[in-house]
Amino acid sequence: MTDNGTRDGPAIVVRDLRRRFGRQQVLDGVDLDCPRRQITTIVGPSGCGKTVLLKHLNLLLRPDFGQIVIDGVDVTRLGSRGIDAVREKFGMLFQAGALFDSMSVFDNVAFPLVEKTNLTRKQIAARVYEILSQVGLEGMEQKFPSELSGGMQKRTALARALIRRPSILMLDEPTTGLDPTRTAAIHELVRSTQQRFGLSAVMVSHDVPQVFEVSDRVAFMHLGKIELTGSVAEVMASANENFKSFLAGRASGEEERVASQVIATVGR
Amino acid sequence: MVRIIERLGEAVIEAVVALGNFVLFLLSALLYTLAPPYKPRLLIRQLRTIGAESFFLVGLIGLFTGMVLGLQGYNTLRRFGSEGALGTVVALVLVRELGPVLAALMVTARAGSAMAAEIGAMQATEQVDALTVMAINPVQYLVSPRVLAGVLSLPLLTCMFDVIGIWGGYAVGVGLMGAPSGPFFNGIAQNIGSHDIATGFYKALVFGMVVMWVCCYKGYHAARMATGVSRATTDAVVLSSVLILAWDYFMTSILL
Numbered sequence: 001m002t003d004n005g006t007r008d009g010p011a012i013v014v015r016d017l018r019r020r021f022g023r024q025q026v027l028d029g030v031d032l033d034c035p036r037r038q039i040t041t042i043v044g045p046s047g048c049g050k051t052v053l054l055k056h057l058n059l060l061l062r063p064d065f066g067q068i069v070i071d072g073v074d075v076t077r078l079g080s081r082g083i084d085a086v087r088e089k090f091g092m093l094f095q096a097g098a099l100f101d102s103m104s105v106f107d108n109v110a111f112p113l114v115e116k117t118n119l120t121r122k123q124i125a126a127r128v129y130e131i132l133s134q135v136g137l138e139g140m141e142q143k144f145p146s147e148l149s150g151g152m153q154k155r156t157a158l159a160r161a162l163i164r165r166p167s168i169l170m171l172d173e174p175t176t177g178l179d180p181t182r183t184a185a186i187h188e189l190v191r192s193t194q195q196r197f198g199l200s201a202v203m204v205s206h207d208v209p210q211v212f213e214v215s216d217r218v219a220f221m222h223l224g225k226i227e228l229t230g231s232v233a234e235v236m237a238s239a240n241e242n243f244k245s246f247l248a249g250r251a252s253g254e255e256e257r258v259a260s261q262v263i264a265t266v267g268r
Numbered sequence: 269m270v271r272i273i274e275r276l277g278e279a280v281i282e283a284v285v286a287l288g289n290f291v292l293f294l295l296s297a298l299l300y301t302l303a304p305p306y307k308p309r310l311l312i313r314q315l316r317t318i319g320a321e322s323f324f325l326v327g328l329i330g331l332f333t334g335m336v337l338g339l340q341g342y343n344t345l346r347r348f349g350s351e352g353a354l355g356t357v358v359a360l361v362l363v364r365e366l367g368p369v370l371a372a373l374m375v376t377a378r379a380g381s382a383m384a385a386e387i388g389a390m391q392a393t394e395q396v397d398a399l400t401v402m403a404i405n406p407v408q409y410l411v412s413p414r415v416l417a418g419v420l421s422l423p424l425l426t427c428m429f430d431v432i433g434i435w436g437g438y439a440v441g442v443g444l445m446g447a448p449s450g451p452f453f454n455g456i457a458q459n460i461g462s463h464d465i466a467t468g469f470y471k472a473l474v475f476g477m478v479v480m481w482v483c484c485y486k487g488y489h490a491a492r493m494a495t496g497v498s499r500a501t502t503d504a505v506v507l508s509s510v511l512i513l514a515w516d517y518f519m520t521s522i523l524l
């Protein structure tokens with residue numbers, strides 16, 4: 001089943017996605033729509049399956065059951081060559097950056113261009129300098145990842161994810177481990193690049209409620225299912241009990257207490 | 269009782285599946301050396317790490333091995349009055365057996381352990397996933413150049429080991445212990461043939477492939493944490509060493 005409205009329809013559509021690891025049903029019928037040119041944030045308590053879901057979206061994992069339609073193409077039906085073609089549309093920011101530690105910042109950011117395109121060295125250098133200045137890392141080209149702070153590593157990783165001008169940007173907990181100022185800076189950077197390049201972005205995040213400031217849509221995930229989706233306003237006004245406890249940081253039954261959720265927002 | 273049998277059955281099935289994955293890993297690494305995109309830069313980098321940078325270590329071990337062969341060989345042959353055969357003995361042992369085996373063990377200890385640790389650390393920090401998401405095949409990018417570099421380097425390192433070892437044997441046996449000098453090299457010229465050298469060469473080719481295959485496999489499948497990486501490195505060196513020595517026996521029995 002292909003979506004005919006590829007230019008207007010959602011960038012990513014997930015229907016009834018299921019995935020089991022050993023005895024555990026990690027994804028238990030996930031439905032999700034990620035609209036084009038907007039930032040969709042997936043939130044939920046630790047262990048609810050957010051990262052596993054993201055790994056299905058960026059095709060690192062294959063589902064047991066269900067459908068993922070990216071830009072109108074059902075990727076669950078594709079072979080490896082087809083999957084590589086779809087991957088060309090992605091830019092991915094991993095939780096710890098996943099920079100290649102034997103290479104400098106310049107080489108890391110240039111890597112996708114060097115390996116996958118036929119651009120000359122001058123053209124590559126021009127693009128690398130441009131993107132580094134956009135993420136605020138001018139002058140850092142010759143540093144190695146071990147010499148950078150956490151925030152700078154994330155920004156380098158973001159530059160690497162963006163250098164091939166992807167249409168879909170995926171971010172796995174981009175602000176985990178950063179202090180509030182850096183968190184705000186990264187969120188701002190994601191929003192500005194998303195707007196500048198017209199990207200569709202899918203972000204998994206723990207940083208609730210700060211991340212709501214840069215989200216167009218929110219999807220709340222609980223025990224392997226998306227229980228609640230909508231705009232930030234819709235989701236905050238919802239009566240969903242699990243979501244309210246999640247926001248309040250209360251441990252309830254199967255949920256873990258998330259350390260950063262100290263703010264009680266239920267009463268607002 | 270049933271549970272014990274179940275557990276045993278599970279263990280056997282797991283072992284067979286793991287063995288299958290192990291072989292498929294090698295096959296895909298070998299096939300990817302033939303498939304585009306071709307990256308000679310990666311191969312050259314690995315030739316430097318595995319081959320050129322092992323030069324000093326292999327030479328040093330070769331020297332000591334040759335020297336001890338000269339010593340032991342002289343002491344034993346003197347009992348039978350056959351000191352003139354020292355050159356032949358030293359050269360045969362080195363060229364046929366100790367050259368390929370010890371050079372491979374040294375490369376395992378040095379380059380092999382480094383590969384296992386490096387790839388294991390890359391897995392732990394999601395760098396391998398990053399390659400996959402960029403539509404770059406990680407086996408083709410990381411493993412194939414290493415396997416190819418191992419196959420190319422090890423025969424050359426073995427030759428070096430042999431030559432330096434023979435000179436070490438000469439230095440100790442003739443220079444130090446007083447074995448006759450002329451028969452040392454004459455013996456080698458007369459008794460070492462292309463068959464002996466070919467035996468050592470084939471072994472070195474196979475060992476080069478085995479070492480890189482095992483070390484890359486262990487690194488690639490390391491558990492994604494610090495203990496996982498250290499475990500993978502240890503297992504890689506141990507398994508490589510065992511396979512080298514076991515396979516040495518099988519190849520010798522076939523080639524002799």
